[in-house]
Amino acid sequence: MISMSELSDAWKEIIPQAGQSVGRRADKNHPLDFFITYDENRNMQMMLISEFLPTIPPSSQQISVRANFRHDGKYAVCFSLTDNSLQEQFVSLCWDIMHCTISTHSKASGVKAAVKRFCMWQKLFAEEKNKKLSDAEVKGLLGELCALRNVILMRYSPQTAVAGWIGPIGADRDFEFSDTWYEAKAVTLSKDIVTISSADQLDIGAEGTLLILRIEKVSQNTPGAFTLNSLADEVRNSVQDPEARIIFESRLSSSKYDPADPQADEPYFLHQIEYYRVNDDFPRIRRSNLPAAISNCTYSLSISGLQSWRQEQ
Template identity: 45%
Template sequence: MTKTELSSLWKSVNSHGHNNVGRRIDPAHPLSFFVSYDEDENMQIMLISPYLPQMPLSSKQIKVRANERADHKYAICLSLTDNSLKEMFIALCWDLVDCSYNIPDDKTGVVRVINRFKKWQKLFEKERSNGMNANQVKGLIGELTVLKDICIPKYGAAASVEGWMGPLYSDRDFTLSDVWYEVKTVSLSKDTITISSLDQLDISDDGLLIICRIERASESENGAFTLNTLIEEIERIIATDQRILTVFSNRLTFCGYNKDEETSKEYYKSYELEKYTVNTSFPRLRRSELPNSITNGSFELSIPAIKNWRTD
């Protein structure tokens, strides 16, 4: 189901008074999702569940509640209270349904849905008027470059886009079947990188730290590109899979991407992708090696000092 098809389901529901009967989103889905309107005629997605999870609080944008029904199941309801965010709410609903297709049981599915909703809730609460700043754009360019040049050729479009977890507030940018990648985007002259949290590299499985070097460029410079043109290139690569295109679009939404922002139209040039193996000997801070009184922190790594871990 596309976001357009999902949106059309609300049009088939009468939003007025007692005639508001919900429409099931997908009868083949293992969970029972419905679109409907609440008592204030707000767009709503409802999940009928035999299990009551720990519910998040309502926000200014989305009202959250869970009501026990006569059959002792629970109606978990998420209602949009700010209609200016309608398109984002539809994207949220599509993602909640999509992320819970392959589940071992109802409880696991419901917990997954609530956890994914909490990530969306953070996005709804963000200040959206200022767009992405230059550092955020460069960081996104680095992740998309790794997606296009490393992940998709090796793992395919579907696994690569779904494995791009950075936008979902994951500790690492990519989690794939046999490896994880953390991407840092810096200028040509930069000789340090910042590890923004203790958890970013604190993992027992081996992975790769990838340093993407980019610089601002002029439009006429050979190889120059914008964030918009990079995204368009990836969209052409994955164009045959409508579902993955939608997942990709949602990930970009999480990043705060807006193609009309001036920062999305600025030109850059990519110079090199440096790969470093993060294994048991790689220099990093680990929580287990720190006093219990230290609960979080960040640190800088010298790029020249980790040259022995560089790999092809």
């Protein structure tokens, strides 16, 4: 598949023209028909050709979305960047959409997956840039980075590992791969409750793993202590592949991580990681079992009650 840097360069090779859309196919080997273009207003644009009209998400202040009917009976689904200050993030968005659909089994399912992934990114583009991480979000990011360092990078290549880290872009689960998924929850040593943040978080047919990471705030001189900044650097240094590094930095940015934030220098310690197999018998809420009037919910699981599903790693 085309690399992120090659995708960025593709736009640089196109000369925008006022009043008309110009561009080129993004990757001839991709199963879906993606095109890198500039729209009639000279905005960066990604176009996806579809044989059917998918559900089109609404436009935002940053990205315009529309679908045009073509003479060949197909539809051109167009995503145009209207905020030029977000060009780098837009390239990451487009590459991520292409990457998550590279192994699609059919064009129809691929188009639907592409639109779904775009909707995740669109929420991030609309968020305020100056919004700081809350204490809970700091703990959550620490948990995801520890999971990435201690579990995911031990099992997958750097590029696969960081590309599968999709929690920061609004996915229901923190890590998803072709063969399994992982959800990371950071809690203190004494806590017996883990909060599931939505009805959809564990509502998935494929088996996966709930990771419970026991993380405590400690003093600066505690042996083995780390900060959000030092942990990010540690993961960064283990991701040597240039393309994987770009993806990693994009995910950090999407997480609202700011190395200058005083919270990023507060010390923590990882005591242990617990692995719980989420299979058909695992206790969880299924959206199909909820009354239609319930649009969403959060719920808590007793960790001591999950011991039948605990695995040794």
